[in-house]
Amino acid sequence: MQRNKYAKTQLRPKKASPIEITVEQIHPKYRLKSQPTSLATDTGHLELFRLEPLERELPTFSARWDKPDTIDIDLVGDAKASKTFKAEVGGYKGHHTVSASDSPRTYQVDIQTATGIIFVGKIKVTIELALYLRDSFKSFIEQIKEKLRILAECHYCGLVEISGPPFVFDRCPKCKRDLASDPA
Numbered sequence: 001m002q003r004n005k006y007a008k009t010q011l012r013p014k015k016a017s018p019i020e021i022t023v024e025q026i027h028p029k030y031r032l033k034s035q036p037t038s039l040a041t042d043t044g045h046l047e048l049f050r051l052e053p054l055e056r057e058l059p060t061f062s063a064r065w066d067k068p069d070t071i072d073i074d075l076v077g078d079a080k081a082s083k084t085f086k087a088e089v090g091g092y093k094g095h096h097t098v099s100a101s102d103s104p105r106t107y108q109v110d111i112q113t114a115t116g117i118i119f120v121g122k123i124k125v126t127i128e129l130a131l132y133l134r135d136s137f138k139s140f141i142e143q144i145k146e147k148l149r150i151l152a153e154c155h156y157c158g159l160v161e162i163s164g165p166p167f168v169f170d171r172c173p174k175c176k177r178d179l180a181s182d183p184a
Contacts, residue, residue: 012044013065014130019048025120029054032119040065046127051111051119059085061111061118063097065127071097071107090114097123152179 017037026032034049048071051061060076073094075085085092091114097107104124111118150162154172162173172179 011129011131013040013046013127015039015128016046016048016065016125017128018124018126020124021049022122022124023119024122025117026051027116027118029058030118048123048125059113061094063109063123065125069105069127070099071109071123071125073097073109073111085113094118154179155182 015037019034019036019038021032021034023032030051030053032049033052038046038048040046046065048063048065050063053060059078059081062074062076063071064074066072073085073096075082075092075095081092084090086095088095092112094109094111097109100106100108100122101124105126106122106124108122110120150164150167150169151159152162152169152172154160154175154177156177157172157174160172160174162169170179171177
C-alpha cells in the first residue's frame with residue numbers, strides 16, 4: 001500500500017438526529033417540511049429541512065449542514081435568484097445561519113426575500129460525522145492478492161505457506177498430507 005494513501009482523509013456528515021425546529025415566524029405561502037432524522041447522501045449532502053412554497057412561482061429553500069459546523073440555506077429552482085440570495089443583496093437574506101448555542105448546537109435562521117420574511121426560527125441539531133475512505137475495491141483486491149500470506153501448520157512439515165488462488169486448505173503444499181488429521 002502507498003505510504004500516504006489515506007493522509008487526506010475527511011470527516012463527512014453521516015446523519016442528523018434529532019432535528020428540532022422552533023418556528024418563530026413563517027410566511028403563510030410556505031410550509032415547513034422536516035423529519036426528526038436525516039441521512040446524508042453518499043456525497044455527504046445532509047439536508048435538515050425544506051421550506052416549500054404553496055404557489056409554484058415562489059422559490060423553495062433547503063437547509064443543509066455545511067462545514068465547519070454551520071447550516072447554510074439554499075434557494076432552489078432559480079439560478080439567478082439563488083446567486084442573489086447567496087450574496088444577500090436586493091432584499092435577500094438568510095443564506096448563512098447564526099450560531100445561537102454550542103451545547104446543545106442551536107442555530108438562528110432568518111430567511112428573507114425582496115417580498116418580505118419567509119422564515120424565522122431556531123434549529124437544534126446533533127450531527128453524526130463519519131470517516132470516509134475512497135478506494136477502488138478492485139485495487140484493494142489486487143493489493144491483497146499481492147501481499148496475502150496464509151500459513152497453516154502441517155504436523156510433518158511445520159508452518160507452511162498456502163498459495164493461491166485457488167487456496168487449498170486441506171492438504172499440505174509440501175508433503176501433500178491431510179492437514180486436518182492428527183498423526184497419533
